[in-house]
Amino acid sequence: MTMINELLVFAAVLFVIGVIGVIIRRNTLIVLMSVELMLNAANLTFIAFSRARGDVLGHGFTLMIIALAAAEAAVGLAIVVAVFRSHKTVNVDKFNLMKR
């Protein structure tokens, strides 16, 4: 039970790594991975609180987020494939057709 704080800090660090990854990485696939990291940080936080409080609500929510993350990855990767077909690259810096 004394692990709660460590888990929460770990999750927060994961979340921050995810945010930083989205901001600084140029490869779209790695950006998507960073987003998954953010979602998993939320999962870990839910699980930690759920354990601390001794109820299952957080577990349910976590399962829901896992399912949503899978759906999100499916749509996201499909969009990445479509973008790769039209742009021949997945580098975020090259997506500037509409910059003013």
Add this chain to the structure above:
Amino acid sequence: MSSAFKMADFSFAAPIIFVALWACVVLLASAFSTKSSKLGPLTAFGFVIGLVITGYFWTALEQPRMSVFSGMLVLDRFSLFLDMIFLLAGLLTSLVAHGYVEEHGFAESEFYAVIALSVVGMMLMGHAGDFIIVVIGLETMSLGVYSLVASWTDKRKSTEAGLKYFVMGAVASGFLVYGIALLYGATGSTRLLVITSRAAAHIGDPLYIIGLFMVFGALAFKVALVPFHMWTPDAYEGAPTPITGFMAAAVKTAGFGLLVRAVSTIFSGESFAYGSTGWINIAWMLSMLTMTVGNVLALRQTNIKRMLAYSSIAHAGYIMLGVIAIPVLGLDPSAVLLYLLQYAVTTIGAFGVVAWVGRRDAENTGLEQWAGLGARKPAAALAMTIFMLSLGGIPPTAGFFAKLYLFKSAMGHPSLLILVVIAAINSVISIFYYLKPIVAMYFRDAGGEPIAEPMRSSSLSVAITLAAIIVFLLGMVPGSALEMAIKSTIGG
């Protein structure tokens, strides 16, 4: 939380279930027919039935608030009114998309089913009584809209816009679920009302405050308030035009619906509204920034889609003003609801005209290409004029009345007076750029330039006409709509 759900709950969720089933019907129809030519009207027909069902629920609802599925869903007139806006937006969008998709020949037959499923997500957001439903609704809506934005896979702008919107949206949902996790940690519940009732014990709790702000940030992203608006112009410009209208109208309405639900529950505690960590001060700044930045950037656009994208940011600022007024003035969402309704219809109509002006291989979204349209296509030019006047808030239209009512109700509180004055100044600024398409259509000579030759599509004409009539009627005889909005209270 304790009571198990009853079979009767399914009948109370009938509007949502019906639209979800109709999406399946559209999918099946697309599987069995080789031509996708009737799917747009088929989807629109489903939305009409959905509107009738929702309208019936709105009239027949006896209690101010019903908890369905042991509190997961909330049934009140506020959420049913939102449902009607979503369904109306879906109806108009599928009619506009029918003409647009046929002309440009890009989408697969799933296109319309995805529109219907996004509407299901929005309805869930409006009815959410628990954060689980918030997340599911938001993701159902967003995943649908991401793929709709990127659906024109041959067009580079469309896929690029889809990717940008997806990445930003996914980050926002990351913030949302992390914020919810912190709120859960602080209060031990994900139910909105339970969190609200326990809020008083967590006034200085950093977990609670950070959680609230993360949720608020994610919602601000969905409605494109200013520091979170970077995706808007690109996503709106690159998306297929009917989908741009859908995003501006329905996605924004869904986001604001959720925001109103949040300010009337988890944000409603006195200390949060007025204390040193008050979200109202932050929302005040965001509202001011949003309307000003949106309007100023819209001034220098020459692409109509991009101009309307910035205009939608500006309108988010005005609506935010109404949202701030809600907890201040005792939870009366009628001004916001009326504004959302007229904005949804007006903006879909405007994007409908933009879609209509394009031909295959020539989308004609540049202002210069609209020169002389007024003389050649007087009916469409008149409709566009009505929409532009409504967006600018000029008298005989819905936009004027809704804006007047919004500003008037917000002025009921002295602390919002300055913001109302800023909003009024912004409205005046916005008239400059809303007049640009009108000037181009009526007063600019095309000369020898190649000019827009609009497409022929009966369903698109129907959608534009319908939208124009609604906008005009809401402006001329707003009484019954206003009465309906006033009756659409948030169940306590």
